[in-house]
Amino acid sequence: MVNSSDATTARTAAAGGPAGGERADGAGGGERLRRVAVASFIGTAIEFYDFYIYGTAAALVLNHAFFPALDPVNATLASFSTYAVAFVARPLGSVLFGHFGDRVGRKSVLVVSLLLMGLSTALVGLLPGYGTWGLWAPLLLVALRFLQGIGLGGEWGGAALLAVEHAPRGRRGLYAAFPQLGPSVGFFAATGVFWLLSSVLDDAAFRSWGWRVPFLLSFLLVGVGLFVRLKISETPVFARAMAARETGRVPAVDVLRRHPRELLLGAGGMIVAYGLFYTATTYCLAYTTGTLGIPRSTMLGLSLVACLFLAAGTWLAATRSDGAGRRRLILAGSGLAALWGPVLFPLLETGRPVLIAVGMGGALFCMGVVYGPMGAYLPELFGTAVRYSGASLAYNLGGVLGGAVAPLLATRLQSAFGSASVGWYVSAMAAVSLVCVLALPETRERELL
Numbered sequence: 001m002v003n004s005s006d007a008t009t010a011r012t013a014a015a016g017g018p019a020g021g022e023r024a025d026g027a028g029g030g031e032r033l034r035r036v037a038v039a040s041f042i043g044t045a046i047e048f049y050d051f052y053i054y055g056t057a058a059a060l061v062l063n064h065a066f067f068p069a070l071d072p073v074n075a076t077l078a079s080f081s082t083y084a085v086a087f088v089a090r091p092l093g094s095v096l097f098g099h100f101g102d103r104v105g106r107k108s109v110l111v112v113s114l115l116l117m118g119l120s121t122a123l124v125g126l127l128p129g130y131g132t133w134g135l136w137a138p139l140l141l142v143a144l145r146f147l148q149g150i151g152l153g154g155e156w157g158g159a160a161l162l163a164v165e166h167a168p169r170g171r172r173g174l175y176a177a178f179p180q181l182g183p184s185v186g187f188f189a190a191t192g193v194f195w196l197l198s199s200v201l202d203d204a205a206f207r208s209w210g211w212r213v214p215f216l217l218s219f220l221l222v223g224v225g226l227f228v229r230l231k232i233s234e235t236p237v238f239a240r241a242m243a244a245r246e247t248g249r250v251p252a253v254d255v256l257r258r259h260p261r262e263l264l265l266g267a268g269g270m271i272v273a274y275g276l277f278y279t280a281t282t283y284c285l286a287y288t289t290g291t292l293g294i295p296r297s298t299m300l301g302l303s304l305v306a307c308l309f310l311a312a313g314t315w316l317a318a319t320r321s322d323g324a325g326r327r328r329l330i331l332a333g334s335g336l337a338a339l340w341g342p343v344l345f346p347l348l349e350t351g352r353p354v355l356i357a358v359g360m361g362g363a364l365f366c367m368g369v370v371y372g373p374m375g376a377y378l379p380e381l382f383g384t385a386v387r388y389s390g391a392s393l394a395y396n397l398g399g400v401l402g403g404a405v406a407p408l409l410a411t412r413l414q415s416a417f418g419s420a421s422v423g424w425y426v427s428a429m430a431a432v433s434l435v436c437v438l439a440l441p442e443t444r445e446r447e448l449l
Contacts, residue, residue: 001196004323010448032233032410033166035180039232040163043114044182045189046218049156050121051086052183052190053214053280058083058407060194060296061211061288072145073415076286080407082142083282086149086186087404090396095252097390101158102251105166105234105242106388114229117151120144125215151158157379157392161249164379165387165448170322173444177318177376180407184311184368187281188304190214195300203420229366237448241384251389255382263394268436269330270378270398271372272337275406275429279422280306280344280363283410286439287419288356292398302357309361313368327442333369334434340366341426345419363426370433387448402429 013286062082063075070078093113101109125302130137159179193214201210234242255263280302288294318331340362347359374395382390406429415423
């Protein structure tokens with residue numbers, strides 16, 4: 001709901017006051033922008049931590065805990081299939097949360113998405129395995145993963161809009177960099193917790209109860225996220241639209257009717273970011289530990305190093321996009337990814353930690369160069385009345401096409417044709433994204449109307 005402080009913001013915006021536009025002059029405006037940057041960053045970091053611990057667990061332990069009767073390859077596929085369920089749910093979350101985000105407000109919806117995502121994650125940590133509950137255990141695992149996807153489907157769009165719609169014109173890329181860093185920090189935290197547990201616990205303890213600890217930590221993180229998010233105000237751009245009664249009745253339908261091109265091409269542009277990430281993390285973690293026999297703790301440590309490359313690429317490209325242009329940097333990242341795909345697996349198969357880190361880090365750096373500018377680029381493709389729905393749908397449809405199927409296809413391709421085919425698959429995803437973004441315009445000079 002739009003509370004009294006948000007209503008005041010709306011009246012001020014309608015009157016042309018400090019909130020009515022993309023200005024943040026003065027000490028008060030600067031403090032507001034810092035608070036928004038922190039809130040959007042912490043929220044996405046927590047939500048993506050929740051999402052990524054599932055991916056790490058799927059690669060390392062869920063096949064044993066919930067699918068013990070299957071052979072190793074099919075158990076891994078089953079584990080990755082439960083992982084993919086959330087990607088199918090994410091566009092539904094985009095429609096649901098986007099509807100209320102475009103009609104009621106960005107802030108309230110972000111609080112609900114955080115609660116749904118966090119509680120679903122924590123309950124996975126309490127879920128008994130197949131040995132205790134039989135078939136009910138994997139069924140409930142799928143249900144909780146589906147709810148995770150619904151929650152995350154509403155998270156990214158709201159967090160990106162929170163930053164972009166508060167930011168001054170000419171600095172939207174900079175402020176959108178903060179929610180875009182959330183996945184890097186969330187992944188680093190998720191991997192770090194698993195690495196620590198793998199280092200201090202023996203294999204039996206890790207498989208028995210240790211893997212549950214990262215999920216249970218979500219109870220604490222949700223409380224932190226709520227504390228931060230409840231302190232922010234509604235965005236001035238949306239408050240102005242509310243005051244002028246310019247919100248849509250069914251925003252998702254309006255997006256499909258008026259912006260199908262931006263929606264589909266924006267989703268296509270996101271494919272390579274998702275494909276790179278989940279190939280270089282979830283699938284590579286399963287491949288190197290299961291097929292190549294590299295110790296789990298070693299690979300988790302190398303994943304932490306690779307994550308730093310992701311953060312560097314994200315920050316560099318997002319902040320440079322205000323000057324160089326979003327589209328140009330996204331195209332550059334897609335081109336680099338197309339070249340890096342065939343290099344990735346030869347580096348992994350050397351078995352040498354330094355070269356493995358280079359392979360994974362290079363892939364994640366390319367992903368960051370694409371992903372960083374997307375925080376401002378996708379919202380700028382849509383008008384205020386449908387921006388939450390449009391940006392979220394494009395982002396999460398790209399996740400279905402690039403993220404949900406990447407570990408599954410990579411597992412099948414490697415089994416049938418060898419690891420080189422997975423590298424070429426990455427290059428193919430990069431080529432698709434490059435073509436889609438070529439068909440879209442530059443947006444950095446657009447007004448947020």
